[in-house]
Each structure stands twice: as structure tokens, then as C-alpha cells.
Amino acid sequence: MNWQDFLNQQAASQSLSPEETKALLTALPKENEAINQQEIANKLNFSIANVKAYFKEIYKNFEPVCPELQNTSSRGKLEKLRNYLTQKYYGISKTEPSIPPEFQSLITEKIKSFCGRGFVFTAFANFINTNKKCYFTVIGDAGMGKSTIAAKYVFEHKTICYFNNLQENRNSPELFLESIRQQLINRYQLTNVDKDDLSTLLVKATEKLTTNEKLIIVVDALDEVKQEPGGENILYLPKTLPDNVYFFLTRRRYEATKERLYAEGLKTESLDLTDPKYNQENQHDIQEYIRFCLKNDPEHKAGLQTWIETKHITPDAFVNQLATKSDNNFMYLRYVLPAIAEGKYNDLNLTQLPQGLQNYYQTHWERMKMNDSSEKMKVMILFILVEIGTPISGEMLFEIVNEDECDVQNILNEWIEYLKLQTIDEDICYSIYHASFLDFLKGKREFKATRKLFTEVNQRIVDYWDRTGMIIKS
Missing domain, CATH: 3.40.50.300 (P-loop containing nucleotide triphosphate hydrolases)
Known part of the structure; x- marks a missing residue:
């Protein structure tokens, strides 16, 4: 592992923002070299004030693993951090086992x-x-x-x-x-x-x-x-x-x-x-996660901040109320925060957001009109993913559903937050992202295998198997 890759890894482990990570990598181009904040500002086209603010957060985030930073003056902090990271780098490179x-x-x-x-x-x-x-x-x-x-x-x-x-x-x-x-x-x-x-x-x-x-x-x-x-x-x-x-x-x-x-x-x-005795700790960690996304998530922070401003609520109110809505569930936030940032809840206020993960799944199900008979293709696609249970290629889905490839792909794109994409033998394959959503789908009345629609879908799966000679595991 080279030095810059190592620094990237350490920045991720201490939850640095993208800007803070850039500042750290620029400040320590090599394990035996450090440059001052004015040079960092020049190289990154940042203001010196921003660089100082970034390093204040960098040192704060590294303090739990490098306590020496707490008792070091501002001028000596970067050198202390460089020493800590250098020792850790050579320790990992030479003696510590790697992750499989x-x-x-x-x-x-x-x-x-x-x-x-x-x-x-x-x-x-x-x-x-x-x-x-x-x-x-x-x-x-x-x-x-x-x-x-x-x-x-x-x-x-x-x-x-x-x-x-x-x-x-x-x-x-x-x-x-x-x-x-x-x-x-x-x-x-x-x-x-x-x-x-x-x-x-x-x-x-x-x-x-x-x-x-x-x-x-x-x-x-x-x-x-x-x-x-x-x-x-x-x-x-x-x-x-x-x-x-x-x-x-x-x-x-x-x-x-x-x-x-x-x-x-x-x-x-x-x-x-x-256990209720951990409610306070769980709530604290959930709030910290929401604050992190609000301040540091490069993909969603702007959308979240715009939503908050449009709804005329304070960041603290957003953090506290959304934490309560989450029922201490990080998966809920993984879905809801991007949905808010992307404008999918512009028609709702904070109190109208779904309560808890299962309620989120149900709310999204209804908002996508999955109970509507006109959404037959969506239900079929999800049923195939549930029934087969393992990653399957987009081409296989098109063949089984027997609908226009673009229409099927549009539905897959619409459900992208629930699907896991991976490349297998050069094909992009899809599967249900998380066991909790799979459980939700299996429990839906609309997904009962006795329905005529699903008898039809199962037959299409068998026909595909016969046609291609491929074994589909269920």
C-alpha cells in the first residue's frame, strides 16, 4: 500500500470530509515530508481560513487515536500527526496482517x-x-x-x-x-x-x-x-x-x-x-450520523440543506426529529436522507416523513403505486428478484419479463436504492440490497405465490431455464 492510499484509508476511518481529506493528503505528500498551510491553500486553491478550519477538524477527529494532539500547540500538531501516521503506516506495511x-x-x-x-x-x-x-x-x-x-x-x-x-x-x-x-x-x-x-x-x-x-x-x-x-x-x-x-x-x-x-x-x-438501556447511546449515534451527512456528505449535503431551508426548520430540529423518526435505525437513514436530498419528499414536511424502517418501505411502496394494476411490470421484476434470490443479469430480467429493455431498465433505475449492482462475468447483475427489504417484500400480500400473476412469472422463469439450459437457484 502506498503512502497516499494509506492516508486516504486513515481519513475514511476518522470520518474526514472530502475537503479535509484533500487537505491532509496535500499537507503530507510523503511519509517524511510536510508542507505548511499557506502552501496547501495555494495548491488546492482554498482560502487560508478554510485550510485552518479543515485542520482544526482533522486534529479533532484524530485525537481519539492520537491523544498527543490534545496537549500540543497548533504549530506542532501537524508534526505529531505525521509521526503517528508514519509509525502506523510502517507498522501496517511490515507487521500487521491485512484484511482478506x-x-x-x-x-x-x-x-x-x-x-x-x-x-x-x-x-x-x-x-x-x-x-x-x-x-x-x-x-x-x-x-x-x-x-x-x-x-x-x-x-x-x-x-x-x-x-x-x-x-x-x-x-x-x-x-x-x-x-x-x-x-x-x-x-x-x-x-x-x-x-x-x-x-x-x-x-x-x-x-x-x-x-x-x-x-x-x-x-x-x-x-x-x-x-x-x-x-x-x-x-x-x-x-x-x-x-x-x-x-x-x-x-x-x-x-x-x-x-x-x-x-x-x-x-x-x-x-x-x-435493549432500552442503550436508548441514549443509540440516539446519540443516530444524531451524529445525521449531522455527518448534513455537513460532510459530498453527494447529499447540499440537497439536505436546501430542503431544511425550504421547510423553514433549523438544523438541530431536523437532526432531533429525524433521529426520532428513525427508531434508532441506520438503514432507515440510508434510504431517507438521500430521498430528501433528491427532492422525493418535497411534498411532505418533517413530521410527515415515515416512522421507522418498515413504515418507510410501506410508504415508498404506496408512493410508487405498487398496488396499482397498471404497475404489473414493477411487481413482476421485484418478484423475480425475490424468487430467484441471487444476483441475476439485466439481460436475464429482460428475457423473463419479456418487455421492452428500456422500460425494464427504467424500473431498475427507479429502484436502484434497494438493489445491489455487481459485475459477474462482465454482466451487470442485480439483487435485493438488504435482508430487511427482502423480508418486507416476502411479507407483502401482493407477493403471495398463489396469485395468478406469480404463477405466470414462475412459468416464465422455468421457460427461460429450458430455453437457455441455465440453472437458476431459488
Whole structure:
């Protein structure tokens, strides 16, 4: 990783704005070089006042990871920050393990606008510091930021990790073990372990730990794991662990009978984000996220500020009321904030915005007139995405729907905020972005498989299969 890429990464991890990031990269062109603020202003065509303001925020954002900045005069802060970043850069380049390539883009995307959640990390740190080994589980509803919490922890600590994903079929015990095995081999130079189960791998890995070193493994989205019912732990996680091994897990709320995490001789701990005792912390983090988008989101901040001014409300009122509307759900904000910025709610005032994620889905469903018989094609397209469940190409959708390609593409563009786009074998493929929206669609009366429309759609899928010889997984 070169120096500028490293700086970009560090700027993202500390939630710097695009302007602040530019200022930092310009100020530190090389790990052993720094330039003054007047030169930065000249190079970027910024005013000196703006440069000073940017660096005030840069130092503030870096203070939690570089406390020396708090007790350093203004003139010495940049040098302190350069020293900190240089040490971290060479540490990462020479000794710290890297994030597995298959999860790098996911983690980068998740932490781009990360805010708060310090209470979760503090609870985990306290727990592992008082126990020799453990399972620690973060529990929460869809959209509460569980995957983002996991991504942030992995990014900061470069831990071994696995992110289950239902839509991408990356959610089986076999794939999990294969990935963890390879990460352990790479990190601890293990040999002759190709057939070892997870328990054996962990024992061999702990033999390579240095004094006071901990082996931490982050596993996200246990609720999305595909595994046959049985008495075994989910993902066949060991019932016993060697000393100094800790699992940081995330999952949705579950029935007690479906936990599938049996442990012998070690502590287990859960932090439920929906517990009322965390309401204050959740509300604080939600408000910080809204403020971040309002001030720093390069794509949406102008639209958000225009909407606020047009509605004659103050930024504080916007932050407080939208936080209440969100029901402490980050996924809600991920949808609603861009919709506000793009003018989709110009006909509503702040109090009329939907309450909570499920209500948002329902409101959007109605505003798009999905119950209208004239919207048959939209319902068909969504049903195909739900029924097939895995990414499918636009060409496949056109063929199954058997409608004009431009009309189908326009609908896909209209639903773009709910769809995940990825390139597979040079084709742009589509799938439902988030499990919570998939759950909402599956629960809609309009999506009952007994409807005549869906009998027709299923037949079209079968006909496509027969025509092309392609197997479509459902």
C-alpha cells in the first residue's frame, strides 16, 4: 500500500470530509515530508481560513487515536500527526496482517460514514480483558448497524473475520471454515492443516501467539447462515475454546431455542442494541450520523440543506426529529436522507416523513403505486428478484419479463436504492440490497405465490431455464 492510499484509508476511518481529506493528503505528500498551510491553500486553491478550519477538524477527529494532539500547540500538531501516521503506516506495511481481499470493498463501504458505537467496543474490550476466552454477541434488528460495527472493528484491529451474506450465497459453514483456515494459515504460518476442523486450527494457532496476544475472530450476520437444523453450533463453532481466543459475533434477535451457540467452560456475553438501556447511546449515534451527512456528505449535503431551508426548520430540529423518526435505525437513514436530498419528499414536511424502517418501505411502496394494476411490470421484476434470490443479469430480467429493455431498465433505475449492482462475468447483475427489504417484500400480500400473476412469472422463469439450459437457484 502506498503512502497516499494509506492516508486516504486513515481519513475514511476518522470520518474526514472530502475537503479535509484533500487537505491532509496535500499537507503530507510523503511519509517524511510536510508542507505548511499557506502552501496547501495555494495548491488546492482554498482560502487560508478554510485550510485552518479543515485542520482544526482533522486534529479533532484524530485525537481519539492520537491523544498527543490534545496537549500540543497548533504549530506542532501537524508534526505529531505525521509521526503517528508514519509509525502506523510502517507498522501496517511490515507487521500487521491485512484484511482478506474478499471483504475489503465491503468493509471500506461500511465504514465510509461511520459514527459512534463506542459503547459497544468498550463493552467488548472490558469483557475480553476480564475473561480468558469467550463468545461475545452483538444483537440487533435489521438496519441497526451490526455489520458496520463488525467492519469497523476489523478495520481498526485487522482481526480475522468472516461476513456472511445471504444474497451472495456466502453463508455456509463450509465457506466459513475455508476462509478462516486460510486466514489462520497466512497469519500464523500454519502447516499441514488442510483437513483440520476449527477446534484443531485454533489450538495450533494459539501455540504461535506471543505473550499477552489475543486471537480475535469477527463473524457477522449469523442470522443469514444456511445450515441444516441440528444439535451442532451455528457454523459448527466450537463448544470449547483454547485460552486467548475470542469471537465477536453479530446477529439479529432470535428465539431462545434457535440460538445454536452452546459453550462449555467459557463465558458468553450478549449486547442487545434494542435493549432500552442503550436508548441514549443509540440516539446519540443516530444524531451524529445525521449531522455527518448534513455537513460532510459530498453527494447529499447540499440537497439536505436546501430542503431544511425550504421547510423553514433549523438544523438541530431536523437532526432531533429525524433521529426520532428513525427508531434508532441506520438503514432507515440510508434510504431517507438521500430521498430528501433528491427532492422525493418535497411534498411532505418533517413530521410527515415515515416512522421507522418498515413504515418507510410501506410508504415508498404506496408512493410508487405498487398496488396499482397498471404497475404489473414493477411487481413482476421485484418478484423475480425475490424468487430467484441471487444476483441475476439485466439481460436475464429482460428475457423473463419479456418487455421492452428500456422500460425494464427504467424500473431498475427507479429502484436502484434497494438493489445491489455487481459485475459477474462482465454482466451487470442485480439483487435485493438488504435482508430487511427482502423480508418486507416476502411479507407483502401482493407477493403471495398463489396469485395468478406469480404463477405466470414462475412459468416464465422455468421457460427461460429450458430455453437457455441455465440453472437458476431459488
